[in-house]
Amino acid sequence: MKNTYLCPHCATVLNPSVKILLVARHHDRRGMILLSPQPGNFKYVCDRSLEEGLSHGDMVAFSCPVCTIDLTSVADHRFAELVLRSPGHDDRKVEFSRAYGTHATYLIEGQTAQVFGEDADGTDATNFFGA
Ligand SMILES: [Zn+2]
Incomplete structure (x- = not known):
């Protein structure tokens, strides 16, 4: 699957191989970041020159490497948004925390949310419905 x-x-495919490739920015620092395609797996690979300047909780701006548009969620600015297409499902929204060092991802399908990560508890997922 x-x-x-x-x-x-x-609508560009952001994981042509396995990992999701995005551009990450924090103030004037930019770098490429690779994310796991498995929701709930928070391992990533990031340009060290970007990561060195980050501290826990810093808000990182993610953007598409093709159209360069900022992926910040309109429903909740603390999150970035991607579209997940998988066999047997309608397209789903994936919302992941932009705060460096935090683990929170929501997988939104219709009016239900699957929640991943220990930092997700304090966020109301209903923000993401119907946005
Ligand atoms: Zn794009």
Whole structure:
């Protein structure tokens, strides 16, 4: 079962191989970041020059490497949003925390949310419905 992640703006496939490739920015620092395609797996690979300047809780801006549009969720600015396309499902929204060092991901399908990560508790997932 292959999970395909799409940019919500230009529909480019962001994981042509396995990992999801995004551009991450914090103030004037930019770098490429690779994310796991498995929701709940928070391992990532990031340009060290970007990561060195980050502290816990810093808000990182993620953008699409193709159309360059910021992926910050309109429903909740603390999150970034991707589209997840998988066999047997309608397209789902994936919302993941932009705060460096925090683990929170919501997988939104219709009016239900699957929650991943120990930092997700304090967030009301209903923000993401119908947005
Ligand atoms: Zn795009």
